[in-house]
Amino acid sequence: MKFSKAYEPDQYEPEIYALWEKSGAFKPTENKNAENYTIVMPPPNANGNLHIGHGLTIALEDILTRYHRLKGDNTWYIPGADHAGFETWVVYERKLESEGKTRFDYGRDELYDQVWNFVHEQRGNMELQLRALGASCDWDSLTFTLDQKVVDTVYNTFEKLWKQGLIYRGVKLVNFCTKHQTAFADIEVTHKDEKGKLWQIAYPLVKPKDGIEEIIVSTTRPETLLGDTAVAVNPEDNRYKNIIGQKVKLPLTDREIEIIADEHADPEYGTGVVKITPAHDPNDYEVGERHNLDMITVIGFDGKMTAEAGANYEGLTTADARQKVLSDLETQGLLRGEEPIVHSVGHCYKCDTVIEPLLKEQWFVNVEPLARDAINALEANRIKFHPDNKKRVLINYLKNLKDWNISRQIPWGIPIPAFVNVDDPTDWIFDKRVDQTEIEKGGKTYRRDEDTFDTWFSSGQWPYITTSDRKQHYPTSVMETGADLLFQWVGRMIMLGLYNTGEVPFKDVYMHGMVLDEKGQKMSKSKGNVINPIEIVAQYGSDALRLGLIASRSAGVNQAFSSSKVIASRNLCNKLWNISRLIQDMVDKAEKPNGEAEATSNGEDWICREINKTNKEIQKLLAKYRFAEAGDAIYDLIWNKYADWFLEGEKLWKNIPLLKTTLEQILIMLHPFAPFVTETIWQTLSWTEGMCITQKWPSELKFSATKAAKFEELMIIVTNIRSHFQSLPGASSYPVAFYDDKLVYDNQLLIQHYTKAPGIPEIKPEDANGLHLAIAGHPNIYLEIPADIHAKYKANLEERILSLGKEIDVLETRLRNPNYVKKAPKELVDETKQQLETKQHLLEDMKAEFELV
């Protein structure tokens, strides 16, 4: 390969990825003396496309992976693919719908096979996209969430929980989507504020007491009245105290229900009287349990009124039933008013259907013991969180966690291995023969439960399932995922990990925030503001996307996508490409291109020092997951130090061995962040061997601290001269005269090269004239400028004297403060003194100059 003028990522990226993959570089090494480093990828939807959030996920995880691989750890990045139970099901059901079919046209096994085929036809896209993002994961270890080993582990866990009595079947109020015909966990329900009405309805007392003939309840859902089994008032509410225990006649029915006392009724709200419908409201359900009330189901799973609602209402939708109930009450004179209110209503997060709380028999996990262990582990700091505050948030959540409904009524998932006796609905057994709808056991016939597991029940076991072939990699090193998955995923992995293995599933948790659109809005298909990572890769390159995504981003915080950062990153790749092109050119032209890399000039010592510094900094920052700062550090090194100063100077010196070594070090250090361009360069350079991905992390370069410091002085001189050249009228360059200055004397050529001054003449002190440069430590440097320009310069000098005076005041005030001198660290005080001294000298020089001009 040869270096073209500009780096064009799309020409190299696919080949480079193939090179890595074929070479086996993604496989974990098994070096006994090395540490194990393991990251499990949050499995993306097997048949979906990656979104920008995946871009960030992969960038962060792959930086860690590549860094630890370079450091020599046995590094294992485990990819996954998610069957995405409900998500995929929704997509498939839509497909059925478009074909004029419904799920009820098929049996469960048939549907399962259909979706399986559907997913496998679509599959592979996501995996290609992961490759485009550069994920250096071990593809042979890819685990699909329906793989046999997943199912086996999930069944073992279920059986263990079952045997220990932590699994129970219960009738509870569940969040039910009548369109998708499935229940949801509380966390999966989206609440939205909506305008509604609060109706007042009179319930007549059966036997009027103390002049009270009726009580008025407030409700937003009149249709549920048909399922009322009590009316509640607050026990402290004096208005109703003496009618507690009385009966009221439930309108539109022939039932009589009791007035009960319960804290749930808020005397401040509405009339202070609440109708209780245990079968259709979570709070009422709790009241019902406390008071042992009947639970009458008046709304069915189809979203229509049941027979129990009465012949007048049976078969109506809830909306129609509401209208009818209202008009019937109106007719009977029991409707006493309505007022508009805003209240929050639960919706299905996929189809937006209003969630009905319905009574349903489901499998539940008793989470109390699991949560307790998880809380203990968290409080004992066995897992470190980034950002730290997420840990407390999680503990808080776990403390209030309710039992976990793990049944879902969708065919696409892991079947629940439970069977019920056909003759006894309370006789459930655990059995793994889920491929049969009916089994025989002990002379009895059992029918399979048609439900599948909640996705999080299986993915909550992900870390130990995926590492089962290399058990030394469990617990994993870090779980990196989106902050939105703290409860549903991270929390469950910790609970189930501890339960099953006794160990925490990972040592660190790093949670990234959401990637918002450029205006800071949440991305969504409906808003049309979605950014496709693969398009960015095509346009700017995979490395540019990564660097751009991690730039200026800190843990746990939602941040806007910034295309300017992506462009800046693309430019960095191009810069590095051209740096390499220049060095390759120098190598090609060199007479003796080989030899020991050694710093032989101030600038070389300086760059060695800076490379070492950046090397240490990157290590320190990555250990703390401070990706953005690590990226900044390497960016600054490459662009502002290596290219602008060191390489510019090397155009004169051409220390080929050092150029080669320093370039290699930079390529390796940047490789985790920008794998493609660094590898492409590595493969293109004439002298490098092997692959960048499998190099060793650079060791320290030798340098002289004194010489490095000298170069810094030189930089100040150069910058000062350049600044004058720009600001002086006419904006041209002038000879730089000096006397009695060894640094300038030794570096005349270099100064001329950096400043483009027409000459650097050494003069005698008595010949000194022109513009005197005020540079601390270098009092004898002059710009030889014409007299008229010199005069104009005076005003500028005056300003600078004033501002320097202010700086000196600040330092003096600080030193005059006895507490500062007493309490601040000595080094700091000494440093301040030193600064003051140099500035005072400088001021004297400038004042003297001012007199002269």
Next chain:
RNA sequence: GGGCGGUUAGCUCAGUUGGCUAGAGCGUAUCUUUGACGUAGAUAAGGUCAGAGGUUCGAAUCCUCUACCGCCCACCA
């Protein structure tokens, strides 16, 4: 109702044991047809670190309060 973030340059944001002159990218201004790069180089302008109070020799950073923006959880008859 409970909790968590955020408020720093025109824009998007960094800034973690409190300590040099508060940084980056983009944008802006001026200059540069330097044979690595114009996806470039050089120089520069631009900040009462949301507001008020406190702790400290010293606060963008720690504490208290306030305002505004965003998110999460619970509840909403």
